[in-house]
Amino acid sequence: MALTSRAVVATAYGGPEVLRLIDVDPGDPGPGDVLVEVRAAGVNPTDWKGYAGVYGTNPARLPMRLGYEVSGVVSAVGPSVRWLSPGDEIIAWRVSGGYADRIVVSEQVTVRRPRHLDWPAASGLLLAGTTAVHTLVATGTHDGDVVLVHGGSGGVGRMVVQLAVLRGAQVIATASPRHHSDLRDLGATPVAYGEGLLDRVREAVRSTGPVTVAIDTVGTDEALDTSVALVADRARVATIAGFRRAGDLGIKALGGGPGADPGNDVREAARAQLAELASDGSLDVRVAQTYPLSEVAQAHRDGQAGHAAGKLVLVP
Incomplete structure (x- = not known):
């Protein structure tokens, strides 16, 4: 049968x-x-x-x-x-x-x-994890960077936070206040999104130094505008959601959206790495x-x- x-x-x-x-x-x-x-x-x-x-x-x-x-x-x-x-x-x-x-x-x-x-x-x-790896590779995130992650409590954002910390970066992550405790546990400095975000991030970077990388997982104008206001090198700003404005802003669009870099080779190569990190408890x-x-x-x-x-x- x-x-x-x-x-x-x-x-x-x-x-x-x-x-x-x-x-x-x-x-x-x-x-x-x-x-x-x-x-x-x-x-x-x-x-x-x-x-x-x-x-x-x-x-x-x-x-x-x-x-x-x-x-x-x-x-x-x-x-x-x-x-x-x-x-x-x-x-x-x-x-x-x-x-x-x-x-x-x-x-x-x-x-x-x-x-x-x-x-x-x-x-x-795997989907969130490989997407997160792609954003970090595309922006050249490394030890010593200060990374701003928009949507840090979401599926992809939470992966970006963890993987950036594992690379030795300092991370500032936007999320609603109810998720701030979790983000602190992951090693990030949480900041509430919404009106006044740019000022709150500027206050947070007093203890970290300037933001060198911004990764947007939500695609809002607030996230994009804050990113380009803080990061001097727009080649180190990436979005997986804000495809409409990415070209005009001169930032990287990643994923399956119009004009975006799908990063297939990077994402496929990341499968084994992600499984290993999850197996030893380094990735949650x-x-x-x-x-x-x-x-x-x-x-x-x-x-x-x-x-x-x-x-x-x-x-x-």
Whole structure:
């Protein structure tokens, strides 16, 4: 009997109301592929941007499968698989259609599940983590830098904070006050966003020295304007969200947005490094909330609201 799987699809372009949970055949693993029993799937802005039409509205892409990162257990392997066996616990990114019970993925996009991360946290490591690494590489962040991170309590921002500290940088991170204690624990100096941000950051840098790098994960005018006001070298200012103004400001746009550098080689090379850091406890993934697959629309609404302190995760 063929295996079946539930999977989330977008049946049209629009908001979370277009999402449906349907039955699909996950298929058999081909050469170099493995079949994964999904234990958790990370939720990311790029998931809802796809069916919102940010990347175009080609009807041929519908119904659209969602989900780029998962954690799970290998249940079957295809021919030519070299290092995985049934029963192995893995995380995988970049995959296609990860919002599902089962999914076939290439062995090449997997790493072993870090022992310090449970299933939901493991599913949230790679997309945010590789994005964070890309921002630090693109801005040349190193020991002695003073890094301003906008959105320090979010999935990507929290990764940027930790990885910058591990590189020897001093970090100032913007977040709402309820997240300041967590940011201090990670080694950052927290600053509340909102009116007067520039003055608050200038006050904070009295003890650190001038800001040399700014990394924006939220894309607001406040974040962009503050960044360019403080960092002398605009090649060391990067955004993963403010694509509309990046060109005019002369800063780096990173990711999948219009005109942005996708950084594929950097991100793919970072997988093993991130898994190692998570395995020895040097890197923490905070899960803000988990949802069953049937509540995917609510998960996306919560993600679009932008106030989650960490990752949102679907648990089949």
